Amino acid sequence: MKNLLLASTAVLLAAGAANAADVKIGISIGFTGPLESMAPDMAKGAEMAMKEVSDSGKLLGGDKVISVRGDSTCIDAAAATATVTKMITSEKVDGIVGGECSGETIASLNNVAIPNGMVMISPSATSPALTTIDDKGLFFRTAPSDARQGEVMTDEILEHGIKSVAVTYTNNDYGKGLADSFVEAFKKKGGTVTITAAHDDGKPDYSAEVGALASAGGQALVIAGYVDQGGAGILRGALDTGAFSTFVFPDGMVGGSLEKNFGKEVNGSFGQVPSSEGEGHDKFVAAAKAAGFDGNGTYAGESYDAAALILLAMQAAKSTDPKVYKDKVMEIANGPGEKIYAGDLAKGLELLAAGKPIDYEGATAVHLIGPGEASGSFREIAIKDGKIETVKFR
Amino acid sequence: MDILNAIVAILNYVIVPATTYGAQLALGALGVTLIYGILRFSNFAQGDTMAFGTAITIMVTWGLQSLGIGFGPLPTALLALPFGIAITCALLLGTDRVVYRYYRTVRAAPVILVMVSVGVMFLMNGITRILIGVDEIKFADGARFLISASEFKSWTGLTEPLAIRSTQAITVIVAGLLVWALFWFLAKTRTGKSMRAYADNEDLALLSGINPDRVVTVTWIIAGALATTAGVLYGLDKSFKAFSYFQLVLPIFAAAVVGGLGNPLGAIAGGFIVAYSEVAVTYAWKKVAGYLFPSWDTDSLLQLLSTDYKFAVSFTILIIVLLFKPTGLFKGKAY
Numbered sequence: 001m002k003n004l005l006l007a008s009t010a011v012l013l014a015a016g017a018a019n020a021a022d023v024k025i026g027i028s029i030g031f032t033g034p035l036e037s038m039a040p041d042m043a044k045g046a047e048m049a050m051k052e053v054s055d056s057g058k059l060l061g062g063d064k065v066i067s068v069r070g071d072s073t074c075i076d077a078a079a080a081t082a083t084v085t086k087m088i089t090s091e092k093v094d095g096i097v098g099g100e101c102s103g104e105t106i107a108s109l110n111n112v113a114i115p116n117g118m119v120m121i122s123p124s125a126t127s128p129a130l131t132t133i134d135d136k137g138l139f140f141r142t143a144p145s146d147a148r149q150g151e152v153m154t155d156e157i158l159e160h161g162i163k164s165v166a167v168t169y170t171n172n173d174y175g176k177g178l179a180d181s182f183v184e185a186f187k188k189k190g191g192t193v194t195i196t197a198a199h200d201d202g203k204p205d206y207s208a209e210v211g212a213l214a215s216a217g218g219q220a221l222v223i224a225g226y227v228d229q230g231g232a233g234i235l236r237g238a239l240d241t242g243a244f245s246t247f248v249f250p251d252g253m254v255g256g257s258l259e260k261n262f263g264k265e266v267n268g269s270f271g272q273v274p275s276s277e278g279e280g281h282d283k284f285v286a287a288a289k290a291a292g293f294d295g296n297g298t299y300a301g302e303s304y305d306a307a308a309l310i311l312l313a314m315q316a317a318k319s320t321d322p323k324v325y326k327d328k329v330m331e332i333a334n335g336p337g338e339k340i341y342a343g344d345l346a347k348g349l350e351l352l353a354a355g356k357p358i359d360y361e362g363a364t365a366v367h368l369i370g371p372g373e374a375s376g377s378f379r380e381i382a383i384k385d386g387k388i389e390t391v392k393f394r
Numbered sequence: 395m396d397i398l399n400a401i402v403a404i405l406n407y408v409i410v411p412a413t414t415y416g417a418q419l420a421l422g423a424l425g426v427t428l429i430y431g432i433l434r435f436s437n438f439a440q441g442d443t444m445a446f447g448t449a450i451t452i453m454v455t456w457g458l459q460s461l462g463i464g465f466g467p468l469p470t471a472l473l474a475l476p477f478g479i480a481i482t483c484a485l486l487l488g489t490d491r492v493v494y495r496y497y498r499t500v501r502a503a504p505v506i507l508v509m510v511s512v513g514v515m516f517l518m519n520g521i522t523r524i525l526i527g528v529d530e531i532k533f534a535d536g537a538r539f540l541i542s543a544s545e546f547k548s549w550t551g552l553t554e555p556l557a558i559r560s561t562q563a564i565t566v567i568v569a570g571l572l573v574w575a576l577f578w579f580l581a582k583t584r585t586g587k588s589m590r591a592y593a594d595n596e597d598l599a600l601l602s603g604i605n606p607d608r609v610v611t612v613t614w615i616i617a618g619a620l621a622t623t624a625g626v627l628y629g630l631d632k633s634f635k636a637f638s639y640f641q642l643v644l645p646i647f648a649a650a651v652v653g654g655l656g657n658p659l660g661a662i663a664g665g666f667i668v669a670y671s672e673v674a675v676t677y678a679w680k681k682v683a684g685y686l687f688p689s690w691d692t693d694s695l696l697q698l699l700s701t702d703y704k705f706a707v708s709f710t711i712l713i714i715v716l717l718f719k720p721t722g723l724f725k726g727k728a729y
Contacts, residue, residue, distance in 0.1 A: 195678065197700065212697060215679065240543070
């Protein structure tokens with residue numbers, strides 16, 4: 001029975017290729033849950049790449065690309081696994097953009113994608129744990145690992161002449177992973193970490209945490225938390241008691257409410273957010289605006305690139321079979337060859353069809369390192385006169 | 395100088411924040427303990443009553459601010475507080491009439507009333523969110539600091555800062571006044587005495603002609619006033635977020651139980667015990683020790699417990715107290 005099914009699937013696939021049938025790409029991200037505000041721009045980013053490819057009519061002799069959205073919920077690993085299972089077994093997708101958060105991504109990858117030989121490219125899962133996962137070459141991410149952010153933050157802090165810091169992190173995979181990687185990198189380069197204290201989000205009072213951090217001391221306080229959550233509580237307490245005057249803000253703390261609620265009080269503090277610049281990014285933002293969404297939305301560009309990488313790899317491998325095209329992803333992302341930016345997907349498809357190599361840059365200057373994750377460019381920011389200002393790109 | 399620095403460090407990071415937090419918890423715990431003593435059930439809706447009262451007060455504050463009415467250096471919310479209390483009391487009395495009264499007349503077991511209050515809690519939870527949303531709201535205006543950290547340093551020349559926010563001072567003063575008024579009311583007035591009589595022995599109180607409806611009404615009004623004031627003070631000092639108020643129920647109940655449920659004095663003591671234990675047990679004494687014993691150079695933080703365990707601290711105290719004094723430190727009641 002199983003063999004019969006497999007055979008008929010193979011026949012269908014073969015028939016599909018011959019008839020220039022549809023290519024289905026799943027988008028498994030958290031449309032509901034803690035990051036639900038990010039999801040719409042991410043999905044639209046990925047779908048913009050699909051539409052671009054469909055409209056060009058150049059993918060494998062004119063295949064159309066169809067998007068299959070699914071809710072990964074970000075926090076519920078079981079729900080994410082079910083979503084991905086459905087995509088693979090009943091929707092029969094040819095590649096998946098997702099998941100959104102690290103925990104659910106690890107779960108759906110291990111339980112479904114790897115056993116089924118499905119390619120997953122996550123635009124936003126940043127846990128260092130995904131670097132070492134045994135993915136059989138099926139998993140990639142267009143977002144940098146938090147280990148990288150830890151290194152970038154270390155360099156920044158040392159360049160500010162700061163040698164000892166206190167660290168507090170929000171008690172979850174993101175906060176813990178980022179704090180661990182930062183502490184390791186900082187100590188390696190000769191810095192001193194006076195204390196590493198967790199804080200829980202949504203608690204009534206943070207006096208205890210602030211007291212402990214203040215007593216441990218340090219020239220600056222690194223807050224690996226959320227700006228709408230406990231991170232703000234710690235920052236407020238530290239400012240009011242005069243415990244620290246310089247703060248370091250990783251990506252979770254850099255947001256509109258930092259300016260609004262703290263403004264000039266945090267002048268002189270600094271931090272970084274994953275970001276990109278340059279031709280591809282500008283083109284992507286303009287195209288996104290025309291399509292009616294915000295191209296600067298967090299991880300929107302990364303989503304576009306994730307979808308584009310899958311489709312270009314298919315073209316390079318002349319196959320929609322994930323087990324075949326997975327080997328082409330790194331090649332396309334890292335070149336050598338002509339640089340392909342966001343909006344140039346048609347040109348990329350053409351070159352690949354002609355057997356010429358390309359170097360996909362996309363919206364976020366894609367360059368994959370290690371087992372297939374973005375090397376990560378970061379935007380260093382500083383607070384001047386109560387405003388978040390860009391200092392430089394790293 | 396070093397001894398002064400050590401004292402200031404303890405004041406700034408332990409005494410001042412813990413006293414403020416303790417006062418906020420004490421007011422909340424007083425409300426819980428009054429309901430428990432007189433109406434004989436644990437009111438789990440206390441946290442959300444606080445949230446509702448605060449939400450109303452915030453909306454009145456916004457109204458006053460848009461009319462250009464302020465309260466000088468004090469937060470405008472204090473002016474809006476009476477309106478918040480009035481509306482909260484109306485809601486509580488309405489809830490009592492529609493929900494609790496039935497269970498009281500059928501003399502339902504306390505555990506049933508507790509479950510009913512959980513239902514009321516979720517309802518109020520929803521009402522508050524519909525009214526004002528789920529976002530964090532800051533509504534403190536007026537002067538922010540009584541003593542700011544940088545001013546204190548330049549005045550005294552000490553290396554350690556001391557900051558007292560005006561909201562912290564207001565919290566302690568208002569809480570003190572309210573507690574004094576409550577005790578005076580319970581001890582001296584006729585209504586207060588009838589409430590205590592009703593709490594002590596319901597049947598005997600009824601026989602001696604005390605009107606139970608009146609006692610119940612007054613209890614809800616006091617509980618509403620306490621909850622709204624506690625909520626507004628907490629919100630002024632930190633910020634308003636419906637979810638944090640919901641979370642406040644845990645430390646508030648810990649405070650009320652440690653002190654002895656049904657005993658107002660115990661509620662106040664319990665509030666401060668919980669607050670101080672959370673802050674002091676997890677405090678890292680490294681800095682203070684550094685001032686007191688300059689020659690003692692240590693890498694250790696001298697921290698008894700990591701701050702991760704701060705909630706465990708208050709619950710450990712709760713368990714120990716319940717093991718050795720099941721009715722709480724100040725001898726409350728157990729129904």
